Amino acid sequence: DGGITQSPKYLFRKEGQNVTLSCEQNLNHDAMYWYRQDPGQGLRLIYYSQIVNDFQKGDIAEGYSVSREKKESFPLTVTSAQKNPTAFYLCASRPGGGLGNEQFFGPGTRLTVL
């Protein structure tokens, strides 16, 4: 069954701790994205990667880091430098290579920092 998985669904962390959110896809998509969504707001782009071993900052990259060592995986680390990390985090992938511009989203991870 092809798709994007994110884990965990809910995550609670203490202030000052780093936390890593998982995103895995088995769609063989080239591009992957991380977004943050706050209540009543749209999606804001954190980081994106169009190819393995390469990634670019989005609009709100400060306090976040990513890696893209494998095509199917794009983990996001929320560091202690992120001032207000409590939010709904969404991962997405896109085929790339001229195969379409639709983004396929995972179910999201809801992060709460106490």
Next chain:
Amino acid sequence: QKEVEQDPGPLSVPEGAIVSLNCTYSNSAFQYFMWYRQYSRKGPELLMYTYSSGNKEDGRFTAQVDKSSKYISLFIRDSQPSDSATYLCAPYNTNAGKSTFGDGTTLTVKP
């Protein structure tokens, strides 16, 4: 000023109503104009998209783009309670390889 501005809502309509959802944008580099639908606490899913200016119809849904005025619309005919969701416009820049999302409009269709 945001690159993409979406009519904020929320919007509440009776079942069977025609709904109009609208966005404006400022970046001329956008080439594809996507509409995503997001149910509560779920990831968005693509509803439909258009390329460049014009209309595209898919069942009860019509997407419309006017590049000269940088205006994007989604029309829903004969709205159903199952259409209740947040709708996000998301113009896509092919050269940059990314979309910019509007803030979304939350629609409630009452039986």
